[in-house]
Amino acid sequence: MVPPLITLEEHYFSTAAMNTLDDKMVEQFKYIPGLRDKLTDADQIRLSEMEKGKVSLQVISHACIAGGPPPNVCREGNDQLAQDIKKNPDRFAGFAVLPMADPKECAKELERSVKRLGFVGAMIDNHVHGKYYDGDEYDVFWEKAQELDVPIYLHPTWPSDDMNPRYTGNFSEGAGRSLGASGWGWHTETGLHILRLFAAGVFDKFPRLKMIIGHFGEMLPFQLQRICNLSVRWGNMKRKLKEVWDENIWITTSGVWSLDPLRCVLGNTKIDHILYSVDYPFAKNEEGLEWVEQLEKSGLLTQQQFEMVAYRNAEKLLGVKAPVRS
Template sequence: MTPPLITLEEHFFSASVPSDLQESYSEQFKHVNGIYDKLCDIGETRLRDMDAGRVSLQVVSHAPGLYDPAACRAANDQLAAAINAEEVRAGGSTGKSRFAGFAVAPMGHPDEAAAELRRAMTELGFVGALVDNHSNGKFFDGPEYDVWWAAAEELGAPVYLHPNFPGDDLAPRYKGNFSDAAALSMGSSGLGWHTETALHLLRLFASGLFDRRPGLKIIIGHMGETIPFMLQRIQALSRRWGDFRRDFKTVYDENVWITTSGVWSVDPLRCILANTRIDHILYSVDYPFQRNEVGLEWITELEESGLVNEEQLNAIAYGNAEKLLGIRAPKGV
């Protein structure tokens, strides 16, 4: 029997989305039917699609690419209003509401990003943040970002590092003797998104961030963005990177959670189950870029595969998200 499902890499477009950001998603708009309308909806259409994939609760976040501080604040306000409206629809009870929120933050402005995270957590009731993996090629391992990481640790806010389109310095490296569409895909969901997010996590470790901020909670998607597959090699070679109080594998075990978003095969999970704590694996879909029904098919395949027992399946499906985010899957959905 399908357990309750909580998903947490699920996106929307706010009214603040600039036209150039919409252009970045041209390939997705071309290949995924009705995706723009679904991105703009945080109501009936989204709930209907959740029902189709038996998703009990969706943690909603803004799609990547929003940089302006005012636009980020407006997007968070819009999402908070939609969550509040869903609570009203559910009878005014957070125990029955089917939406929760991850904050978007203007990561090119670390001080303002930290302030927005505090506002979203303390005033809007969000449960963490989902932020772009870089700000036009700049990662978040520099000292200017300590204000951001300090806020995240103090608030106990899980930070989902979500892939972003290649920065201006990297985008040309994906171009070659093939179409621009192929280059755009390779630089994004075809490969680049995942390896660059893995690189970011390694940079954070090498910078000593997890020694300075041992309470951080980092989430990465897409079956761990290649890191579980490379984990033994990273563990061995990262010993050369500095003198750290905890090695990479310990940080991975204690500070990093991974989601299944958008990777619909149980094969990667065979690797993950061998080297990743079961309580750090979270189900997600990547809606509306992926269909909830496809995720449900994957859950069914996992249940039938024999790779996990019922307790482990329930943990991946909803239990681990409840513990990490302090949320509850609504009853009777």
Template sequence: MSDPIPPLITLEEHFIAPGLFSELSDIYGEQLKHVPDVAARLQDVGPLRLSDMDTNRVALQIVSHAPGLGPRPPALSRLANDTLAGAVRDNPSRLAGFAVLPMADPEAAAAELRRCVRELGFVGALVDAHVDGTHYDDRRFWPVFVAAAELDVPIYLHPTFPSEGQLPTYEGNYDPGAARNLGSSGFGWHQETGLGVLKLFAAGLFDAVPGLKIIIGHFGEMLPFMMERVEKLSIRWGARERNWRQVWEENIWITTSGVWGLAPMACVLKNTRIDHVLYSVDYPFEKNENGLAWVRQLRDSGMVTPEELEKIAYRNAEELLRVRAPVVATESKP
């Protein structure tokens, strides 16, 4: 008989503030008109979301605004964060917040991060992986990472849509819809996010801010598969106080968001600390029930012990974010 599934904490779970839905129609309008249920769930941070969590053993969601606000005026990030703070106040045992930051204005972004952590009680930030194609190795962005380290909260680097300059990279002798998907969830999102982390390492950010905590989703945005090659070749990138492997083990956490397979997990377990692997879903773009089915598959595979499954499910998130999963009813053993 299988062990019961532990309570789950998820970290890459999104909403769009109702007051900003039209503002972001340029990037979400075409996508969401085909999936109206997702549009409705994005705008709900209340009963609909909580009911879905209850059904699928999600004890606590760390909620963040959907991508796209990074290049836009700081006032929009503030509005989104204030909206989320209200939802968290209404359900403090079930919801916590990651701030969205106006990364195009790094000083404003750092100030907003401080406000969200100190005044709103948020547990970190989730930001677009680049701003209009510019990654954060540029030192003008570093005050944001310094602020995160001073506050002792993580920054979650999340994929975002390609800039106008990046779009031609994904165009070719195929349908424009294929190009759009290759540039986003089909491949480009993950490539650009993984590359952004490597550029932070190459630029020396982790030496300059040794206490920095970075989270990336989708089983590490391709980096675990490339781990040994990057470790070998990054010696050509210049002298570092710590090598790539040390930074990976000490400064980077990864989540399972939206990748429901055991093959990527097998790779992760070979080269990533189990203490740095966290469960996530990518709700509502991904379904909580698909994530729960994957957790059951992982449990039954024998790849992890019951204690390791608990770490992935919720204990690692509790330690990293200083949150607690509320008590949930024990799942009956299938």
């Protein structure tokens, strides 16, 4: 029997966000049937799609917006999402969208979204035009996230203009776009960002910071032992990388429907830091359900561990409660 399922990397676009999209995202609307409608709906279409995967509670967040939206778009988008969540408060929770180009405004909007709108954290794009968030100017943001005790989900985004040349070569333009994005590049860039934050001492400054990364850890688990061994050369950190991994990083299963990555992850990641997710609507809830059923039969996890991944870890991390399915 499938337990309650909570999913955390589930995407959406508010009206304000839709008006800021660049050609890369708009192009996807041409090739993925129904994508626009699924992203802009937070009611019957979304609930129907959740039923296909027996999803009890979905944490909704804006999909990636190249370059990051300005503060006014974030405020409007978060307000609209909050109103949408109110229609089905037992089925939806929210992650805030933030203006990552402006760290001070990020901190303000995060606080507003958590305290006034009831959001349970934020999902942020991996960079703003190639700029990462390991500089001192972002301390005000990380400090606010730690103070509010909510997780920050670091999500891949499109390569910036200066990144694009590394994904061009003796292959088609389509292959290059994929290599730079979900076919490879934006996953490794997100993993790199986590390592940059560690190397810059962000986790020393903010030892209670909670971060989530998707897609089974954005390539990091496979290389984790090697990175941990080499990271001792990166400076005099208060904690080693493996301690930060164990204490500050959570990973989700989003959009990866194989047990092979899980076998790797179980060897180096605490079970209470592994969370089920789908990556809707870029991945299908029913595909996620098939994976969940395969996992239950695999014997990789005890029943208690299986329920932790399915929903209990998310309940604990986010302070939410999965509704009991009838």
